[in-house]
Amino acid sequence: MEERLFYEIDRIEKNHWWFAGRRSIVLRVINTFVELKPEAKILDAGCGTGGNLEFLSKLGNVVGLEPNKQAIKFAQKKSIARVLQGELPGFLPFPQKEFDLVVVLDVLEHIDDDESALMALVPLLKPNGHLIITVPAFPFLWSSHDLMHHHRRRYFLSEVENKFRRSGLEILYASYFNTWLFPVIALVRLVKARLKFLEKSSDLRLPPKPINSLLSVLFSSEKHFIGRVRLPFGVSIVACGRRPAD
DSSP states (O other): OOHHHHHHHHHHTTTOHHHHHHHHHHHHHHHHHOOOOTTOEEEEETOTTSTTHHHHHTTSEEEEEESOHHHHHHHHHTOSSEEEEOBTTTBOOSOTTOEEEEEEESOGGGOTTHHHHHHHHGGGEEEEEEEEEEEEBOGGGOOHHHHHTTOOOOBOHHHHHHHHHHTTOEEEEEEEEOOTTHHHHHHHHHHHHHSGGGOOSOSOOOOOHHHHHHHHHHHHGGGGTBTTBOBSOOSEEEEEEEOOOO
């Protein structure tokens, strides 16, 4: 990711409708499929500027992992959790069977060998530990936003499920999300792709407060369906897997 984007993400991720909506979806998945004791150990792998550390810290003892030094500085300034430098799949400064829960939120799409990254994370889970990921969906939604964030790919749901199985994870739940806003976002991205002069920027802008609040409510409302049904399409994918008991 371009370093200047970390400054923008750090500035907006607490209030931006997309980050807020994703947190509500991930929390819903955790509450539905993962039983965490107060002393549970949680890893936020690829924690970026630390926007997820606050809500994760309320669920257990969280530690962040991040390769970018500038992002680590932003995350450490929040004084919520330890944030260590490391990189998927090659450098993970943790012992095996260390964590009850590992979250990997919009990280795998940045990694050349995403499947090796998953396979490197699974041994860090305790037996019956859980791994939750989010990734961007549908290659046809590829845009300048993906390029600026140094994405390598966007995913189909079946592709994510196959990677989980090959990594040795039992799939508990997998679904598209950000479904209600999918038609609008897809239309905007397709129009931008046609009109090249508009295809120049990231989607990371904080809308005016009333619009941001409306989008946040719409997006977050999907949490009532997450865990109960598989949404048939969406801008993103969420998946929860469990490491089998030894």
